[in-house]
Every structure is written in structure tokens, then in C-alpha cells.
Amino acid sequence: MTDTLPGAVGGASAQPPTQPPVPPRPASAGSLGITDVAKLAGVSAATVSRALSGNGRVSAATRAKVERVAQELGYVVSSNASSLASGRTRNVGVVIPYLNTWYFSTLVEGAAATLRERGYDLTLYVLDGGGAQARESVFENFLLRKRVDAVLAVALELTDDEVARLLTLGKPLVCVGGLIPGVRSLVIDNERVSALATEHLIGLGHTRVAHVGGAVELDADFHLGSARRLGYDTAMARHGLATGDDLYAAADFTMQGGYHAAKQLLGRPDARPTAIVAASDEMAIGCLLAARDLGLSVPRDVSVIGVDDHELSPFFGLTTVAQHPDVQGRRAVDVLMTELQPHEGDSALQIDLPYELVVRSTTARPPAP
Template structure:
């Protein structure tokens, strides 16, 4: 069986250098690292996770807390996290954190305290003060994604700016009668993202000298079916039909596209439609969107976690990233679903 001594002899370095290289702890030159990795690959050497954990104090697992597993957006974020961590030989330990108080208590009081992880990423969910205190007490780096967590570093998107971007695109095309498909405040989840997007929409209208109208808001859930139903309500009366719709998610926007076509309307000839997210199906439907690059969000937060773990390899505990929230990028992607009004 190939051991660390065999890798050291093949690479002509000490066993300590091999250990530092393969564990990611300690300073190793790029040339030496390449030589050690090549030797390990040639010999088929695989690091024992148990031995590595005992030697380094690291499990090479990152815990990821997510609220929902079966939604497109979260799956894309998780893909970015997993791909980035795997390139550095870290695994993902996934925790689905629901609103059930007993389940959350088990996660924070038991699962996360079993010393099976080296850091925690919290994806798009708010935490209670007690939960944040428990995470801080782990002595591990903790990073939030998608919303600000008190006292913890986080990566966030400016949702108001995202909605302004989408609405301004329609205004720049010449639209003045614009409807919004969103979510009623009593049904939205953590961080009030739908409300932020509605605020951005209304702020862009106000800046253009247009007063927001209650009859130009249609509530829906964040699904294609919800967008379809809301758009049907907005578009079925020809006498009061808006010339454009801004939907607060791409899935709702795709539903609105389908509703418009069922009503015999041309998109964008009769109505322009724009969404938010950067959904994989957006290009297929020709949907104009404000892309938030969810996979890239996952890559960014995973890279921040790796930086925190490697910031000071000689320290007794990993360094925490700065607490100042870092902004995530977004960009308008114009396609065929928007055009000047007829």
C-alpha cells in the first residue's frame, strides 16, 4: 500500500512537506506543490480522511445550511459551492434548515457540534440571535450568502438595485404603463427579497415621474404557475392592459410569457416581459432578465470560505472574513421578450 513516505521519496521532499502540501496547511512553493501532487498522482496515493483529520485538525468538510433543496436557484448556488470546494479537496455537508423549531434546534445543538465540519455557509436564510451565537461559538468561519446576518460576514445582492435595473430597461425602451408580478409581504420568506424588488420597481417609476398603481401589482408565488395566473389577470382585459411586465423571478416571467401567448398576444409586440435570476430556461424562451449568476454566487462564497480557512494556517483557529457585507454582481441580459411599445 502506498504511503506518505513513498510520495516523499518520489517527489524528493520530506514527509512534512508532503503533509503540508496535501493538507493545505503551511507554506509550500508552487513548484514543490506541483512535484508532490504529481508524485501522489503517479503512485495513486489517496489521503486518508481519518488520518488527515487527526494530523491537521481539519475534516475537509464545509457545512452548508439551505432553506429549500428542490428550487432551481438553490440548486445552482449549491453547484457552484460544491464545484469550488471539490477543486480544493473539500466536501460538502448539507443541512436543510426548515422553519420547524425542533429540527432547527437539533441542527444547531447536535449536528453542527459534532466537529465534522471546518466552516459553515448559510444560504439565503435569516437566523435568530441564539442561532447566530451558537454558530459563533463553534470557533469556525461562518459566512452568509443572500442576506445580512448580524455579526457575521456575508455576501449579498442589492435587490433594490436589481429591480431598478429591470424596470429602467423597460422605461428606456419607452414603456410608461408597467405592471409588476411579485409576492404579498405576508407570504415572503427571509430577508424580504420580493418586497425589496417591489420597492426597487416603484422607486424607478417614481424617478421617471410615474406614480405606482395598485392595479398594476399582481401577487403570485415564485413559480411558473403563479406567474401564469398573475399575468392572466393583468392581460385578459384589452382595455386596461399594461404594455410591459416586470416579474420578480424568471420562473414567474416564463409563466407570464406562456399566459400572454395563450391569450393570443405577441411578446414583445403587445407586451414586453422581463424577469430576474438568470434561469437556465431563460435563453430558450428568449426571456430578458437581470442575471444574478447563482452558480457564481456559490463559487464566490466557497472561495471566501477557503480564504478564511487558509488565511492563517499557523493560527489555532481559522480567521473570520471581514464582517462588512460584500456586494454580488448582477447584469441585464436583453433578449427578445422586450422591445419598445407598439
């Protein structure tokens, strides 16, 4: 990237006649940052970072617009930031909320395998319930050091400041699990995933279908539990089927949580559902164990479906909607590698992840009246 734009004479910016005028620099702007350039250029901070660093895909028109606005505002990346971003450590930082669950560990395994194939190391940062202090330590200290070339954030709804801080230092960022404005994000449609699971049971003939889902107070980043309940509600409403508190029980995405929730739903013979949609496979396995302890047969008395395709799901014969976290980890690394190389041409910020219905032995037609 050159400091003088095409058409400039004697170091002064000559704006092409077809370009709209740049808004005047704010009078209160003391020291400008990447977010100021992004606001005035009408793009995201991530796009500004890609345009000014030459890393990542940005169209020629967008790059020229950002460079023009940055020059008008007198914005430059600090020499300290430039020196930090200039070297390559061939190391990627992966930030996840937890590691002691199947989804996160499987996704990290997929990412690590692909990084290894690409000749990169992986540095793992696990927040593990550490709260704001742990998160601040990772995003304001460890990730800003020279130890990583890029960052992969998993199931974390990053703030504008966290995004801007990384991009100012030229560290490409990719997110998995939800859409972050201006950041390339790999997204699974949790509402449609849950609706697909519910539609499978309705298609078998079930009309009294219950949902074991995440409690509102346990709603994680990107509101996964709420999205999966909404998918269930939407599918039921589409077929004119009733939902309500008597067909819903909250759990914490564990087998134990699913077990206790299913006990509440299945322990009432006069109002027992004939099928359960669980928001995760671990909760679904808990439902299977609860049915067994209540003397019920699956799927003769009650059908159960989950979401994930957990490694234990084939053992239990659990019908599920598979989301392939190992594939998610591999695809995320592939996207991150393209961000580390300069490219021309726009690229979609949202990348939809695949999912599929896997039918096993825990779902069948409802019992005869």
C-alpha cells in the same frame, strides 16, 4: 494566542495607558459567553470568535482589545468547545431552505465544485419547509458536531443565538443572500436589481409597467419579494409614472404563480399594461405563457422581463437581470476558505455580488397607440 498580554507582570494584566478602561464585570454574570465579551468590547460575536481562535481576519488592535476584555471578564472557551474545534474534518456544512428550485441547486453546484477543487467535502442540510423544529435540529445538533469545519448559510436570516453557538465552537460562518451583523455576508442588492429591470422597460418607452412580485405573506428571509417590489416602485416614481394595485399581482416565485398573476393583469383590455417586470424568471416564464394563452404576442403586445437568468431563459428568449448563483456559490466558498486560515488585517463583512442586464427577445418598444 497567549493568555498573558504584552506588558503583564507576574500574570496580572497591565493595561496600556492608551487603552480605555474595561467596564466592570456585570454582577449578574454567572457564566459568561461570547456575546458578553462582544458587548463589552463593542464588537460582534463573530469578531470575538476570530480574535480568540486565531481564525479569520482581525486587526492587531481589535485582537488585543478583545483579548484584554476576555481576560478582564475571565472568559475562556470551554475545553469541550476547544476540543471540538481543534480538529479539521475538511468538510463544510451548507444550510439552505430548499433544494428543489433552480437558484438553490445551481448555487450548491457552484459551491460543491469549488470545495472539491480545494479538497473539501460538503454536507448539505435542507430545511425544506420543516419549520422551527427542522431548523432547531440543524443548528442545535448536527452543525455542532465535529463533522464540519465551517458553515455556509444560504438565504437564511440567522438569529444571534444561532450565530453565537457556531462561533463559540470555532466554526467559521459565511452567509449568502443578505447581511447578518458581524458575519461575512455575500449580498445582492435586490432593490437595485429590480430597479434595473424596470428602467430597461422605461427606457424603451413603456409608461404603463406592471409588477408580478412575491406576496407579503410569502416574504422569505431578508425580504426578497419586498425589496424587489420597492426597486420597481422607486424606478417608476423616479420617472413620474403611476403604480398601484391595478399594476401589481402577487405570486409565489413559481411559473404557475406567474401565470395566474399575469392572467389578472393582462385579462383587462381597457387597462392592460404594455410591460411586466417579474421578480423572478420562473414567474416571468409564467407571464409569457399567460400572454400566449390570451392571444397576445410578446413583445409586440406586451414586453416581459425577469430576474435570475434561469437555465430556461435563453430557450424562451427572456430578457432578464442575471445574478449568477453558480458564481455566488464559488465566491462564498472562497470567502469561507479565508475564514479557515488565520490572517491579519480587517476585511469587509459585506461583499457585494455582481448582476447584469441580459437583453433578449421578450422586450421591445411599446405598441403604437
